Amino acid sequence: VQLVQSGAEVKKPGESLTISCKGSGFSFTSYWIGWVRQMPGRGLEWMGIIYPGDSDTRYSPSFQGQVTISADKSISTAYLQWSSLKASDTAMYFCARGGSGDWNYRDYFDYWGQGTLVTVSS
Amino acid sequence: QSVLTQPPSASGTPGQRVTISCSGGSSNIKSNYVYWYQQLPGTAPRLLIYRNNQRPSGVPDRFSGSKSGTSASLAISGLRSEDEAHYYCAAWDDSLSGLFGGGTKLTVL
Numbered sequence: 001v002q003l004v005q006s007g008a009e010v011k012k013p014g015e016s017l018t019i020s021c022k023g024s025g026f027s028f029t030s031y032w033i034g035w036v037r038q039m040p041g042r043g044l045e046w047m048g049i050i051y052p053g054d055s056d057t058r059y060s061p062s063f064q065g066q067v068t069i070s071a072d073k074s075i076s077t078a079y080l081q082w083s084s085l086k087a088s089d090t091a092m093y094f095c096a097r098g099g100s101g102d103w104n105y106r107d108y109f110d111y112w113g114q115g116t117l118v119t120v121s122s
Numbered sequence: 123q124s125v126l127t128q129p130p131s132a133s134g135t136p137g138q139r140v141t142i143s144c145s146g147g148s149s150n151i152k153s154n155y156v157y158w159y160q161q162l163p164g165t166a167p168r169l170l171i172y173r174n175n176q177r178p179s180g181v182p183d184r185f186s187g188s189k190s191g192t193s194a195s196l197a198i199s200g201l202r203s204e205d206e207a208h209y210y211c212a213a214w215d216d217s218l219s220g221l222f223g224g225g226t227k228l229t230v231l
Binding site for chain 2: 044059060061096107112114115
């Protein structure tokens with residue numbers, strides 16, 4: 001099982017951005033994929049999860065409307081998207097594999113990507 | 123401030139047993155499983171405990187988890203220098219969102 005994330009990004013406030021997470025070694029359509037934020041020097045924050053099999057998506061209230069989570073099951077890739085970045089979006093973002101089955105959205109993250117560092121600065 | 127409350131720091135000497143607590147509520151810890159993650163500096167988190175007290179393969183049995191009511195704890199026995207890391211508890215909340223605790227930095231003295 002592997003989750004490989006896209007590389008570090010440096011963006012300006014107001015710009016849009018999409019980062020990716022490609023899964024391999026497992027049935028990508030049968031597991032939830034989650035996104036977790038870690039701001040510099042801070043703890044982990046649960047952002048949301050998607051079930052690539054049917055694109056069912058759940059967001060944390062803190063991130064609802066701030067980001068968009070999507071997936072392309074044909075290429076086993078999940079995405080995290082911003083339409084207008086803010087300096088406060090500067091953070092490391094991790095994707096992780098969640099539970100198996102469309103009903104199992106509450107389960108743990110057992111495999112993690114290496115992280116994508118997003119820096120937003122004017 | 124996290125809904126799941128952890129002490130910001132903990133410490134112990136090699137060989138000692140340390141515990142890290144995680145306090146929540148009836149909508150998260152009491153009614154859902156608790157998970158624990160270890161994050162070494164500069165790395166991605168690693169699953170340490172799932173479903174309250176289960177260890178994934180490869181996790182030493184020095185690590186154990188427990189849950190009672192609205193609280194959970196992670197115990198590390200036979201403390202080793204390589205256990206120095208941040209530890210996070212996590213649980214689903216019935217408001218339909220996952221939660222992480224604020225994290226505990228463990229120092230091995």
